[in-house]
Amino acid sequence: MKANIFNIQKFSVHDGPGIRTTVFFKGCPLRCAWCHNPESQNSGFEILYSEDKCTLCGSCVKECKNKAIEIIGNKLFTNLDKCTFKGDCVITCVNGAREIAGKEYTVDEVVKEVLKDRVFYKNSGGGATLSGGEPLIHVDFIEELLKRLKEENIHTAVDTCGAVAFNILERTAKYTDLFLYDIKLMDEEKHIFYTGVSNKLIIENLIKLSEIHKDINIRIPLIEGINADVSNIIEIIKLMEKTNTKKVNLLPYHSIAIHKYKKLGLEYQSDKMSRPSEEKLNYFKGLFQEKGFLVKIGG
Ligand code: SF4
Ligand code: SF4
The missing domain is CATH 3.30.70.20 (Alpha-Beta Plaits)
Structure with a gap:
């Protein structure tokens, strides 16, 4: 069994607790207008x-x-x-x-790569994060990989857009210590416009996942001009209140990926997107805090 992986990033400090190795899988059901990893969207090379x-x-x-x-x-x-x-x-x-x-890896090869930094995980409370793209589209591979990492006592995190069948989340939840769950836009029409898919399944899955898993960090990419508005934040807070989630990361937009779009020959509408002001980010942070959530600006 092999999966197409485009990067194995060592010493990652923004994808969960401590020092981590983040494994980026290729393939994603979404096409977010602001995607920082456009090379992750297609599953092929x-x-x-x-x-x-x-x-x-x-x-x-x-x-x-x-x-x-x-x-x-x-x-x-x-x-x-x-x-x-x-x-x-x-x-x-x-x-x-x-x-x-893209490079094809076996589960053994990824485990070997992750274990090379075991000493750093121990000292920092870190581990491995499976990201992408959407890692869960490779469910058989991911399930086996998570199982193997747990056998090695490695803390595991899965960074997901949530747009997968719920049974995939169920299958992987038992080997996942932490889910990093992305919520982007609560308005369905806008979600379809900016990501290419409806948010219904993503929202339903979050509610169901929080019933069977206690450690879920909500991650919200915040893009001025797209989703950095009070009504979107208030709707996300209402959604979180329906779940057992307690932590949220606000991830301000940055335009670092522009060069990747050029290299892939893809269009990028950077003129329509920008980073929200610090004032706005702090205001949103306060809205979450008022409702008792633990908020961090950044990963
Ligand atoms: S969900 Fe993530 S990887 Fe997929 S298109 Fe959106 S930003 Fe890119
Ligand atoms: S410089 Fe251009 S033409 Fe020469 S090998 Fe590299 S890509 Fe090919």
């Missing part, structure tokens, strides 16, 4: 190409046995239908203009 680093030297064109790369005029094109994602072009490019997003 992808080529990231930095036009600004490319000197059009032609080495990758010569190296590609499948003739997937062409230079036409002063532009380089990759035909993804011909590409086998073996990465010969990546190795040959001395300018680092080409990267492949």
Whole structure:
């Protein structure tokens, strides 16, 4: 059994308690307009190409046995239908203009990677976080991986968008110490507009999950121009009051991912999104605190 993973990040301090190793899986049912990891959305491999680093030297064109790369005029094109994602072009490019997003791992390989930093987890109260993308779309792999990590006494966290069948959450809940559960927009129409899917299942799942799991941190990405408004926050508070959740992380938007969109050849509407002011973030923090929730600005 293998899963496509695009990054294993060591010494992560924003994805749960302590020092963690965060494993980023490829594939997500949502298409959030602000997504910081656009290379996570598709489950297959992808080529990231930095036009600004490319000197059009032609080495990758010569190296590609499948003739997937062409230079036409002063532009380089990759035909993804011909590409086998073996990465010969990546190795040959001395300018680092080409990267492949995605690498297949077995459960054993991920466990081995996570265990390398066991000493740091022990000293800091950390562990492993499974993120993405949406890790739970790889449910068989994730269930086995969580089980193995628990056998090794590693604290486990799952970062989920919640848009999966409830039985998947149930199957994984028994091996998950902490869920990081994203809530973005309470208005269904806006949710569909900005993420491509309804929020109904996400909300239902949160209510049901909180009945069977006691440790769920709500995570709210806050984007000025999209969801950083009082009515959205008040509706999220009302939802949290229906559940047993106590902790919330407010994650202010940042535009760090712009370069990734360029490399993937995707459009990014950064002009419509910005970070909410500190004043606004603190006001929202106060609204949660008034209702007795533990709030942190940041991960
Ligand atoms: S090898 Fe690198 S620099 Fe040369 S054409 Fe290919 S992508 Fe551009
Ligand atoms: S849920 Fe997360 S990974 Fe999926 S599209 Fe939204 S921000 Fe990106």
